[in-house]
Amino acid sequence: xxxxxxxxLFLSMxxxxxYTIYCNYSTTSDRLYWxxxxxxxxxxxxxxxxxxxxxxxxxxxxxxxxxxxRLSTLHITAAVHDLSATYFCxxxxxxxxxxxTRLTVKP
Amino acid sequence: xxxxxxxxxxxxxxxxxxxxxxxxxxxGHRAMYWYKQKAKKPPELMFVYSYExxxxxxxxxxxxxxxxxxxxxxxxxxxxxxxxxxxxxLCASSFRDRDYxxxxxxxTRLTVT
Numbered sequence: 001x002x003x004x005x006x007x008x009l010f011l012s013m014x015x016x017x018x019y020t021i022y023c024n025y026s027t028t029s030d031r032l033y034w035x036x037x038x039x040x041x042x043x044x045x046x047x048x049x050x051x052x053x054x055x056x057x058x059x060x061x062x063x064x065x066x067x068x069x070r071l072s073t074l075h076i077t078a079a080v081h082d083l084s085a086t087y088f089c090x091x092x093x094x095x096x097x098x099x100x101t102r103l104t105v106k107p
Numbered sequence: 108x109x110x111x112x113x114x115x116x117x118x119x120x121x122x123x124x125x126x127x128x129x130x131x132x133x134x135g136h137r138a139m140y141w142y143k144q145k146a147k148k149p150p151e152l153m154f155v156y157s158y159e160x161x162x163x164x165x166x167x168x169x170x171x172x173x174x175x176x177x178x179x180x181x182x183x184x185x186x187x188x189x190x191x192x193x194x195x196x197l198c199a200s201s202f203r204d205r206d207y208x209x210x211x212x213x214x215t216r217l218t219v220t
Contacts, residue, residue, distance in 0.1 A: 033208060033209070035211075041213070041214075042197060042211045042212060042213045042214050043150065043197065043199075043209075043211040044211070045208050045209065045210065045211075048208045088149055088150075095140070095152045095155075095209070096152075097149035097150055097151075098149065099148075099149055100148075100149050
């Protein structure tokens with residue numbers, strides 16, 4: 001059974017700062033997904049990482065996947081308030097989600 | 108059309124009621140999913156349908172009964188629920204089973220009284 005661990009679980013950032021969210025998973029997997037969830041809302045797909053070394057960027061967010069280290073990262077550059085949300089990583093097959101990182105960006 | 112729709116948005120039901128949640132997509136996806144999400148927790152997979160056949164049942168109590176009448180529709184029939192079943196129920200779909208990006212519906216917020 002795939003286990004997915006995220007850290008940190010809570011992240012309070014100032015606007016303009018950079019930070020990284022980490023997602024470790026327990027078994028071999030060649031793909032990983034990142035989702036965003038705003039309070040009271042559903043999940044929005046952010047990134048689909050399909051192979052070792054995959055890197056995808058969208059605006060101030062960049063995700064990468066290292067299948068050998070079983071690690072994915074979500075890097076936030078120059079955070080803005082609009083990025084405040086909960087971010088989940090998830091593995092394929094049994095769609096196991098990490099616990100989520102609740103990000104708050106403060107002025 | 109890149110949308111997954113769910114009805115109703117909110118549902119309040121008593122423990123003796125029978126109700127159904129409905130999910131629809133018209134993206135040609137052949138895999139559909141039900142998740143349960145409690146407050147401040149990640150979504151938990153309940154059921155997966157692949158090509159209209161149930162492929163995963165994550166040991167969900169029988170008071171939840173899924174149905175996939177066709178490739179665009181997914182229902183979740185509810186009967187004799189408990190207060191602890193109150194949660195956000197999310198439907199999702201993907202191109203094929205599990206190894207593809209999922210598109211989530213807005214969810215049904217269920218309260219069991």
